[in-house]
Amino acid sequence: MRGWWIRSNLGNPWARPSRPAVPTSNAEPRAPAPATTGKVPHPMNAPVPPRVRFAPSPTGHLHVGGARTALFNWLYARSQGGTFVLRIEDTDQERSSDESYAAILEGMNWLGLDWDEGPDAGGDFGPYRQSERLDLYRAHLIKLATEDKVYRCFCNADDLAAREAAVREAGGVWEGYDGHCRHLDADAIAAFEAESRPHAWRLRTPDEGSTFWYDVIVDKREFQNEVLVDRVIVKADGFPTYQFACVVDDHLMGITHVLRGDDHVSNTPFQLLIYQALDWKPPKFGHMPMILGPDKKRLSKRHGATSVAEFADQGIIPEAMVNYLALLGWSPGGSADEVMRTKAIVGKFSLKKVNSSPAAFDYDKLAHINAMHIKRLTPEERLDLALPMIEKQGWGLADDWRIHGADDTRAYLARLLAMLGGRFSSLVNLPEQIGFFFTDDHFKDQEAWDEHVATDEGRSRLKVLAGALSESLDLDAPQEAEAFEGVVRELAEKLGLKAGDLIHPARVALSGQSRSAGIFEVMELLGGPRTVRRLETAASA
């Protein structure tokens, strides 16, 4: 008696749908408005705007793998005029957390991947958190139960573990659920029910034949049904498993392309069987290659940063991250410029050009892409990026440090960035690079100091140089780089030295480091009084 199953289910707390009707038929994406004039494409040929989704589970930060998945879905939607949906897969009550949810949204926002529909954005296919869609899964479970396509499994973790151990002891290999509860008779079920024994629901899967699909990225993929086991689709806690929720939601949300990591390949045949059981037409699937660590092993913290938040902390800017991630598995082709702003990538992106082989994450190349992005920004954009880094240090332009034409921190920083040119290639290095313009208490390279400054020769040269600058220039007035250069070179000649003999100690005395922008520009932006003071201080140190 099939009705028996239903009766038992109706007593369940979440049997009564509390939500308004949702599209349960084959939810086709909204078709473009029909043209009223000109050529009307045949309906079968009309381009259907894709609906894709990124469906993270809120169990951690946004990892580079997830970010790449999100990015490619987003790129596909944006390049095709489609819709990008954000769906939260929080069916694991143990691991899901609000912090993770927030972290993921933050990561998405940072990358600039905006979604058209999602938990906070709303949309016609919500709710977009699986924990708020339980009635939907229940309704479809009942349908499957009614048709005897699923069955109850009363095995608990201990039962399963015991049977697995037994198989191993006998020298066998446990190949997944053994179908133990597949054919329980009504009496047995009734007995378990009577003692309120918890149960999960499993899908009956065929033992023969094969399940296959044409992958958007890897062509045909096929699995023998023989290797597919009756996996759980609804857990004993009443929550659906990923397998089931994913299928129900993708269908109900009208998802046309499921683009996900290659680690999901083995889930696909099982999900296809769920589509079949529900009598639904499955979407297209595309499995993107994994991102590996530099050593081609699974990417882990051991390799360095793995979450987008960490990269942000390391001074990577969002568009560089997007650019680099896009290059992992996709390429603009030929010898085209790899450094692209997000908008350009959207314009060139194509699923057909997505690779099928795994890619190793290369931190060096990311750094390079980042530097190129920073370099290509407009002065204003660079300033917007750099100012917070300076403010974060608590630095600002002191009153007595003002120089002509740059009398507030922002204007001064603008001059410094112009001076830095291509040396400004990383957000994190910036404070070290230009801290000495804002404070006397800046980073000092002790080794350079010992070599160029703290020697009798170094000290005496610095002292002479300080004197020459004071005498030759009106330091109360702003002086340009050329003026400083003139004095330095003249003095060198007078002393029979190479200009470098004065420049090197001066660089370390002024900046604390052996590398900097052009020293005469440094003097100009430091200003005469500060320049001389630092030279004198160094000479007497």
Added chain:
RNA sequence: GUCCCCGUCGUCUAGUGGUUAGGACACCGCCCUUUCACGGCGGCAACACGGGUUCGAUUCCCGUCGGGGAUGCCA
């Protein structure tokens, strides 16, 4: 173990049944120069291996090896 996928310079990749196998990162030289970057020029460096198919394979097929993934009431 079993199943699935992948395999072009160290890395990311372009590419083709006949190419001097292209670009980028890294690396090495040189130039520029006041250091360091930037930039410019040049260099090193690859079709995993073995069988086929073919007039001809890096390209198509099979095997081997290597790497990755899956094998959960995680997603």
